[in-house]
Amino acid sequence: MTELSTMKDGVANQAEASDRVLQILAEAGRLFASKGFEGTSMRDIALACGISKSLLYHHFSNKDEIYARVAVGSTLELYLFVRDRIPDGPPSQKIRAFMVATAEYFRRYRWAWIASTTAFWNDPDRQRHKERLTRRDRFENFLRGLIQEAIDAGEIRKVDVPMTGRLILSSLNWMHRWYNPNKSATPEQIADTFFDMIFNGLRSGELVELPAAEPPKAGRRKSR
Amino acid sequence: MTELSTMKDGVANQAEASDRVLQILAEAGRLFASKGFEGTSMRDIALACGISKSLLYHHFSNKDEIYARVAVGSTLELYLFVRDRIPDGPPSQKIRAFMVATAEYFRRYRWAWIASTTAFWNDPDRQRHKERLTRRDRFENFLRGLIQEAIDAGEIRKVDVPMTGRLILSSLNWMHRWYNPNKSATPEQIADTFFDMIFNGLRSGELVELPAAEPPKAGRRKSR
DNA sequence: GTTTTCACCGACCGATCGGTCAAGCCCGGC
DNA sequence: GCCGGGCTTGACCGATCGGTCGGTGAAAAC
The missing domain is CATH 1.10.357.10 (Tetracycline Repressor, domain 2)
Known part of the structure; x- marks a missing residue:
């Protein structure tokens, strides 16, 4: 049942993807996570991968698709x-x-x-x-x-x-x-x-029966 | 205790601010909340307020200050x-x-x-x-x-x-x-x-009847 | 009546945005 | 040889970004 475990650097479920694509997805995910979608530019991603911006568009059609592969795919x-x-x-x-x-x-x-x-x-x-x-x-x-x-x-x-x-x-x-x-x-x-x-639950003590009749304020005591 | 309650449209703690400033803060907060900081442009804020972009810079020194007044001030x-x-x-x-x-x-x-x-x-x-x-x-x-x-x-x-x-x-x-x-x-x-x-806690209390043949629940009880 | 102050605006700036494109590089198959 | 095709690039585009500038008009201060 875990044939979906094609992963690299925390990029989930990206079967039959080249190393470069996996690298882009990993770096893009890290950047999206730390700076947000709008705060991450395609230049940022390209720089983090050490490649040109154009190459991103060779592997993906646009920024949304990278995000989709990172987020939706994950x-x-x-x-x-x-x-x-x-x-x-x-x-x-x-x-x-x-x-x-x-x-x-x-x-x-x-x-x-x-x-x-x-x-x-x-x-x-x-x-x-x-x-x-x-x-x-x-x-x-x-x-x-x-x-x-x-x-x-x-x-x-x-x-x-x-x-x-x-x-x-x-x-x-x-x-x-x-x-x-x-x-x-x-x-x-x-x-x-x-x-x-x-x-x-956080409450201490065995479940003695409920203090139902008691208003919440006066409640439980066991002074320190 | 509630002298800090100068508020308008959910903008907290903005004492001695003009109506216009309060309006800007309210609209900016709404936009930042729904589109994020990077996803919200100064033009967006100005448009939402029905004013010119220049006026934003008359009341605030830059975008960060608007965010600071919204978030930090709140x-x-x-x-x-x-x-x-x-x-x-x-x-x-x-x-x-x-x-x-x-x-x-x-x-x-x-x-x-x-x-x-x-x-x-x-x-x-x-x-x-x-x-x-x-x-x-x-x-x-x-x-x-x-x-x-x-x-x-x-x-x-x-x-x-x-x-x-x-x-x-x-x-x-x-x-x-x-x-x-x-x-x-x-x-x-x-x-x-x-x-x-x-x-x-979610666990049902003692008053719950014990289904007789039911095996105990794998010892999750923590004794204090 | 003049000057100062203040809220406000349209035009504009350099930088950066997402995205395009034509052309090179590299490498296996002829 | 040399030929295609996938990987890769730098130069470039229009749009939009945050931010600036000079100015307007009206009320307040003198």
Whole structure:
């Protein structure tokens, strides 16, 4: 199921592409990620690759296509990548695997990930942007299915499913803003920690029954 | 506490500014938020305001200053805004108030918020960002203090404090990517829901019946 | 009544943008 | 030999970029 693993320097899913094309995609992804789409010129990309600007137009028809190959081509198989890493077992563990797999994808295709989630995300008139959003919808709906599964199995509370999905995805999607690859924790470890926090909650103590009758302010005490 | 509330159209903390300047800041914020800093030209801003491009340079020295007034000027008092809305009471409720207050700030200064968290966040020329980042650090450290407080009070588990802060902030910081002001839930309600999910966890409580033959869930429980 | 101040504008600047094009370079097949 | 065809280039294009300049008109200050 991982025949899609033709990759180089974090450029995902670019089968049958020449070394030069892969180089361009890698450099362009890095630049898009750090300076944005509008902030990156074709001259920047050419300079980073050590080639002439014209050569970019030999391999790609325009700037949008480079971005599409970086971003769309990279989110292309996120859904499949994650789906294939969901084990059989209790639904809650599937959610955990979902988070860890997404984090692994982030780690492997980091620049392309950042580029695709950063650049002109709300430009309404970009045709291929819609394709990417469709893929992300499928990805998100997959997560919602897992959450519903966990609810049906009685593993998690009867929470609002879309909102729960947004919380989980938020914890992963914001990671690129603070994640430092030189620090010790891997994205997978971070995702695992976040799953623990979200699934088990932060609250200490065994679940004694709810202080339901109590107004929130007066609540819990256990002075230090 | 709210002497900082000179605002118009979601432009925060722009005291003693003329109507025209406020208009420019509002329109520029909206454009920066939707098209990014590099993607927004001075002509765009002038056109949106119905004025000439020259007039922008009469009121501001350059494009960066407009961005600074929108973004830096808006995150300027986020820390104070939130701090003043933290009630006395149990630390966990302070964390909840922190989240709700941040969400309120997001709702009130939405465009400026998006512009400041979107545009060239990792520009190598961090100088103009340093001030803004310093403020955000203070903001984040404030949250970490609340988390530590809750741990010391025994209200929440002995979790990793910075990581917990990142989870909480992620849930809020990613909101602008999916929040729809036309839908029913307010940002404050969303933040409240997220607090409940993170604090109490998703896992169903003891009262859930144990399906007799069901194998246990692979030992994810963390004992404290 | 004169001068100063200030919001405002149209024309313009050099630089850079995305993109084009005709021509060279290189290398395997005749 | 020399012939095609893919890789590569520098010169160039119109458009647009951020920013400047000289000036206008009306109110405020003297």
